[in-house]
Amino acid sequence: MLIPWQRRRGITGIFFVCITLAICVGIIILLRNIRHEQDRSSDFHPEDKGSSPLVLNQKYADDLQAVLNHVDSMTNEIHQLRSKVFEYKGPERTKRRSVVKAPLNANNKQDYQQQLHQNSKNLGHEHTQIAPLHAQKAINTFHTLHFNAPQFFFSDQSATFVNPKAIDMCRYALWDALKSCTTFLEPTHPEAVHGDAFVITGDIDDLWLRDSAAQVHPYIPMTPFNSTLARLIEGLSHRHAFYIDYEPYANAFRIDTNYQFSETQNLLGRHGYISTYDYELDSGCYFIRMVYTYWKHNPSRGSRLLASPDIKQAITVLLDIWEAEQHHEDNQRAPGRNLYRRPAVAHEKGKPWTGFVGLSRDGKAEPTAYTGISSFKKDRIAKYIRKEKLMLDTLACCEGIEVTNYWLSVHEALHETGMTWSAFRPSDDEQKYGYLVPSNMFAVVALGYVSEIAATVWHDSAFQTRCENLRNQIDNGIKAHAIVNHPTFGRVYAYEVDGLGNYLLMDDANVPSLLSIPYLGYNYNREIYSNTRSNPTYVESRDGKFRGIGSPHMKNSIPNNIWPMSLIIQGMTAESETEKQDILEMLVSSTAGTGRMHESFDANNPSHFTRKWFSWANALFAEFVMGLTDQCS
Numbered sequence: 001m002l003i004p005w006q007r008r009r010g011i012t013g014i015f016f017v018c019i020t021l022a023i024c025v026g027i028i029i030l031l032r033n034i035r036h037e038q039d040r041s042s043d044f045h046p047e048d049k050g051s052s053p054l055v056l057n058q059k060y061a062d063d064l065q066a067v068l069n070h071v072d073s074m075t076n077e078i079h080q081l082r083s084k085v086f087e088y089k090g091p092e093r094t095k096r097r098s099v100v101k102a103p104l105n106a107n108n109k110q111d112y113q114q115q116l117h118q119n120s121k122n123l124g125h126e127h128t129q130i131a132p133l134h135a136q137k138a139i140n141t142f143h144t145l146h147f148n149a150p151q152f153f154f155s156d157q158s159a160t161f162v163n164p165k166a167i168d169m170c171r172y173a174l175w176d177a178l179k180s181c182t183t184f185l186e187p188t189h190p191e192a193v194h195g196d197a198f199v200i201t202g203d204i205d206d207l208w209l210r211d212s213a214a215q216v217h218p219y220i221p222m223t224p225f226n227s228t229l230a231r232l233i234e235g236l237s238h239r240h241a242f243y244i245d246y247e248p249y250a251n252a253f254r255i256d257t258n259y260q261f262s263e264t265q266n267l268l269g270r271h272g273y274i275s276t277y278d279y280e281l282d283s284g285c286y287f288i289r290m291v292y293t294y295w296k297h298n299p300s301r302g303s304r305l306l307a308s309p310d311i312k313q314a315i316t317v318l319l320d321i322w323e324a325e326q327h328h329e330d331n332q333r334a335p336g337r338n339l340y341r342r343p344a345v346a347h348e349k350g351k352p353w354t355g356f357v358g359l360s361r362d363g364k365a366e367p368t369a370y371t372g373i374s375s376f377k378k379d380r381i382a383k384y385i386r387k388e389k390l391m392l393d394t395l396a397c398c399e400g401i402e403v404t405n406y407w408l409s410v411h412e413a414l415h416e417t418g419m420t421w422s423a424f425r426p427s428d429d430e431q432k433y434g435y436l437v438p439s440n441m442f443a444v445v446a447l448g449y450v451s452e453i454a455a456t457v458w459h460d461s462a463f464q465t466r467c468e469n470l471r472n473q474i475d476n477g478i479k480a481h482a483i484v485n486h487p488t489f490g491r492v493y494a495y496e497v498d499g500l501g502n503y504l505l506m507d508d509a510n511v512p513s514l515l516s517i518p519y520l521g522y523n524y525n526r527e528i529y530s531n532t533r534s535n536p537t538y539v540e541s542r543d544g545k546f547r548g549i550g551s552p553h554m555k556n557s558i559p560n561n562i563w564p565m566s567l568i569i570q571g572m573t574a575e576s577e578t579e580k581q582d583i584l585e586m587l588v589s590s591t592a593g594t595g596r597m598h599e600s601f602d603a604n605n606p607s608h609f610t611r612k613w614f615s616w617a618n619a620l621f622a623e624f625v626m627g628l629t630d631q632c633s
Contacts, residue, residue: 170626191255195238202613202615202618214620240314252278278423292453307457340423365421427508427551433498438520492535508552511565515533536549546603548570550600564587584624
């Protein structure tokens, strides 16, 4: 795409070429006519009627002078045009995504910033300021240049009308993580060595790996135009790398170790920097997406970031964990790491969120396809099968083991699915089955990113091969175990499976979800995804105004809940313009006058909602609107 000064130079060059050609053609024609008339004048006789040769030559001399005068006039026009071109600020752009204009003038921009500041004070988060004028300049520059690069789920809709309220909300959302959630640490701060940017999730003063990476995602294409935004991504990436190396099974962290955890909290895995110890596969995927996308949009600085030893170390740790958790049942440990277990912990009186019901089997969770049978018993079973070659309903040759159906099922049960195990969903709820399909899909995408990084930046062919092998194993496991036949919709993707034939048909609002498969970048089967999209149980209001996917995470607070996040993903992945507009209107109407995305709301009463400040949802909303219009700046 041409930038403004290149367009001006191109326009000027075209005018000069056209005018020069016109002059040359005119002079050639004129000279040919003069020569023709001179040839005719050599045959002139006094008795012929008409002008004398002298008169004829004078006529064409006058014509030639007229042409020269015209050329001088056009030359002056060219110089005037050239000066206008180089003073040109760019044409009134054809709105590729919007016909709505809602610019901020000097007065209402100041009012808008003051309102942001006041809202932050009302929420008790006045502490962060990160050069807002520079950030605003970067956002404006981004939209002026139509910077549109991969890894953002921007739509290609042209002339899309967008509700002005949605544009204002988008602008507000873009400021949310910058103004109210981000803390930059001074170089002298003891924690700055671990990365000088810390992004809280909103109304909880902790950093979630997933949330924070998603919160800054809309800013990444703007980083080439602003060093403050680049510092934000780089500082946050280094801090993520530190946290992952510190404890790869944790999902949320504190900015320092000053907090004194109780004994009960320690039993929950909370200590040091760790705020919550919920192993969620998607957390590491979001980190990889962040550093990869930054590299793609900002190649020079991105390459230096990826070349940092701590970044590669963090990615190496993630691969260690993902490979070990392919064999969760065999108690395989990642190098230098403990086994992940979450047993039951009793609540402390008067302190919410201090207890946990515990995963089954003393914290190991439900069995998965890699059966956990000892090597000795595996050998006995294998020998028995090879010897008998019988199709058995029940194989009970070994004490404490019962495998149903055919011997082939037994053989498959002795092998891992290829997918990698996790304990918690992106909603922070514990899983029913060990293989969360959308998160495994996200891992396939993330491993593709790492493979490219290993080949291009690290020049590490062994690491690249390792990524490709793990990627193929997980992807093959998805194709073999995560596609099930639904009696109504046909073949669909399951939300969770165990590899033993059990599966869970549902979807959750939090991303990654089945609905978000195209957004994640996974190479999915379109027919199966379409069937899956038709399958989720949508929550609908009594008046039909709101309809969307909720989450069990808030069932106790709001049984009939819809999450704006699921609506956003539905809009971003919709192929119909009508569906996109309907979703946008629902989102605008769901804020209960706050102008913010909430965690969830009651389908029949949007003023009843959870979490008045949920920055992840705000960032995702901004991403959605930025895919519809250029006016979100």
